Amino acid sequence: MAENYVRVNLYWGGEVVYEEGSVRYNRRPEAVQRFPISLKYDRLQHVFISKMAISDPNLSVVITGRYQTSITARGFPIYEETLISDDDSLSLFLRSPDIFSNHISIATLDMYATVERSTNVGAPTDDEFDIRGTTYLPAMNIGLQRGTLQQETMVGVGSQSHNFGWTMQSCDIPGPSSAPDTTELDGGSIVRYHPTQVESFTERKAQKGRKKAIEMVFGDFETSFKTLPRYMAALKYFNPGTVVEWEHQSTTMQGEHIFKFLFWAYKPSIDGFKSCRPVISIDGTHLYGKYEMKLLIAVGIDANNNIFPLAYAIVARESFESWTWFLVLLWRHIVRERQGIGLISDRHQGILQCVQTHDWLQPPSTHHRFCVRHLKSNFNKKFLSSDLEKLMWLAATEHQKKKYKMRMEQIKTMSSPAYLWLKALPEEKWTLHKDNGHSYNN
Template identity: 50%
Template sequence: MGDCRGGHFNLDINMIAAVLVPYIEKTPRYPIKDCQTLILNKYHKIVSCCKAYLGRKRAFELVYENWEGSFHELSRFMAAMKHFNSVFIDEWRFEQHEGFDERIFNYVFWTFKPCVDDFRCCRPVISIDGTHVYGKYDIKLLIIVGTDGNGFIFPLAFVVVANDSLDTWTKFLYDLHEYVVCDRQGITLISDRHHGILGSVSIEHNWQSPFSYHRYCLRHLKANYQRAYKSVRLNNLLWAAATSTQEKKILLRMELIKETHLLAYEWLTNIELEKWTLHKDDGTRWGMLTTNSSESFNGLLKSARGLSVTTMVKIYYNMIVDHFVQRSKYAKQLLIDKQEWMPNPFKKFEEYRKKASMHSIQNYLVTDNIFEIRTFNSHHGKGGNKQIVNETQRSCTCGHDKRNCPSKERNAHRAESTPGGASTSRR
């Protein structure tokens, strides 16, 4: 840390901490250089980095408590939450070691009833991201999020674990089933290929897990692939294959990977296609290719991860409250403006409608709701393809995600058509 001397002898750590307290309250991760500058401006004395660090640490403890006391405080805080809000959910696990009378913290899961209730109106997809918490102890924070109807991140639950084991992951998924998913079926879990998650999902499927599908984050998959095979061409082909919706396209790109690097091809073929390709996904991702949503929310909380555990939980609580307050104001304003659709879905529909207006459509099996669509033939040589849409089966020969684009262009085109619904005109 260096020499802790510097400044006037009366300018001790406690005095520095007293000056820093109001700034630490606003910015928990207040930089050391800013601490030195603040003392210099106030007392015209230069303090060493070591002294500024210790002063900041003392101020931090005055505001947020120390780590040891915080773990004891956490259970009391959770109990207070439950006392004033009976639907608050928390699940604990402690370990008892031989020779120690005191139980040792291992795991805590918590969520809020409004999050659980509103998840029923979100896409049936859950994204998980884990990160190590900065501080004295090596603990891990798990963030679980969904996506609402407007495409916004929707926080669902949080977990703090002391060890990253198969048993911990299994407990976590069980609590997620029990308190968040509840009786909702057909839920997709998107995560990286962490061994704990893979093992836990395998165990869960032995007793009919509510997670009907487990899909891999394509960005994590690509990063692992890039570390193993350092080739821009291979990585581009991997992404193109993963995001292809038509069988002929994915077969072509897989063949190019095979010709470029046989081991890279074998690496991919050892992973089930439904885990990482849209072609075999059957629309279960609902447009979510990565765990970016949970990682983005995790990024917002980065400054809190250096705080004591109870303070971190309190900050998350405040963020959840603020989330619902802001969303409530947003929804009320939409009602005042008489907007029947959320902005993002409406924008998407308008994009599809505009695109569909350039295609020709033929309803040739009226009773079966089957349509032939010929896409617009652009001057770039693209388009001019014929696709068959079966509205009853919610399928299209284009192979696009059935959960996100089923008949979307046909429906958008139909909205502009004559009252009979069938249109053969080219717009």
């Protein structure tokens, strides 16, 4: 099979200008190359070093790429930027014209290179501690939880990943007279300067600094929505058969859409459900951040009684519309023609209305049941009694009708309102003795 090539404009020098929602270079490309999509990162580094006539072995290039994602109402292109740091990120970037071929036609890609001095993590020299003209992290007090630090730009830190708890604290570094201290880590070393003056911060300022640092590493919430189409397109490209469905609200601006719903299901989940029990549990949970979104989830149960993830959706809120949209796609792509499905959920009004509205969510195609754990939680919040809570659980899980009635009589003796609250619920929705095996098929 013939190798596929991509036309790439190479930039260096000049300035990268970040405008709202896009990025542009303020000069023309220095060179134009045709790269195979199998190009390796080391080879790309060599091309830039050769083109830029870099002879100092202590210098290296940092490469970013950009590709067109849409067009403004005035006809100007909008670009997305990405860091190219290894073979995987380079491969994904060079494949972007194919990945986004259904969304936009990308004829040419752009790469921009900047030069930096390689970090020496061995025995330091006097020149290495000359901090005049060195750019440091912005002044902020940041505390990060224990995790993996992938350091690429901090002076004096190796490029390896290190697992340790760490903090960064801003300080006034007086000059090259500061005495450095080197602490050995696995695979490298980290240099610490001992400042003569440490700046103090209020908690509010520290929190703002922490928020800014997180945005510098992971991006902000607005950018995350722009990243979703790229991520989902890559997901489908590298996992053939994976299903992704979008729904947007149109705007008057050409090429712009307002996010509404996103559904996805992995190919192994679609195929695996055929061997799972005919039971599906659905639920929604909050996504914490700037925007109050909800994550809808559907899971099954495999032959080993383990949870088997089926599908996911991100929606603005739980409602009749969003649950209907999610369940329609769940049945279309995963359940398909399978009959006798036990659907377990909480008693959210959007789900209840959806089940009552659609014939395919009613017997014999589907048997809707309440999640007893959710029901027990609601029951306990209303009546605030651990004894009643235990009896309610026993009543729900009894297989024999006479034992169920005995538990209900015990509840009636303790609290008549609790008894009436449970009796108002359809027995087949929450009790095992009336379930007929639909909520859990053995």
